[in-house]
Amino acid sequence: MLDINAFAMLRQFVGGRGHYWTALHGVLSPEQEAMLGSDGSPFAEVPVVTRDPAHLTEEDERLLDALAADGRANFVDLAAAAGSTPGRVARRLDALLRRRVVHIDVEIAAAALGYHARANLWLRVHPSAVKTVGRTLAEEPEIAFAAAVSGPYNLHAVAHCRDLDELFEFTSDRIGSMAGLQSMEVSPVLQHIKQAGTLLSGDRLIDPSRRRA
DSSP states (O other): OOOOOOOOEEEEEEEOSGGGSGGGTTTSOHHHHHHTTTTSOSEEEEESSOSSOOOOOHHHHHHHHHHHHOTTOOHHHHHHHHTSOHHHHHHHHHHHHHTTSSOOOOOOOGGGGTOOEEEEEEEEEOGGGHHHHHHHHHHSTTEEEEEEESSSOSEEEEEEESSHHHHHHIIIIIITTSTTEEEEEEEEOSOOOBOSSOEEETTEEEOHHHHHO
């Protein structure tokens, strides 16, 4: 280890549900999109901290343990694990999602969908333009993550493009023309190895527990 920099995330400007991402356009049927709750807003700007924290019960803890083991578990299975009823579990899970106690994330191998150029974008914008640029970034289909951060750059984003030429066009033409942008650093990811809950091997996802076994 030669160097490390740590910055605080101040506000998330995050692209919404997975099927709104350009790489998944047309992959899911309208019925499948409806099952994912596509009737809501595809974008969500959220604070990093919650001023009114939720207090978890023992039932909540059992529910969260079950979700951690299988994020796709249905309400019947979750109710059995939590010692509750499907209706009560559905309402409680909805409340925990709205309070941001529970966060659902979908991990994919972008290369399997033809997206081989991933990059971290570090933007320095005028302080008065941080919110505007952050919200605009979140609506760009190539952007998988965007947040306001502390440090020399005040916005961080993650972009997925098909190749480096598309990344160049995207960052120079569309990001580079945003009002308030003062400078930008584009840091391509040479090899993506680990996501939040999976490992990556080329265009394949690997369960870390199986890798250890």
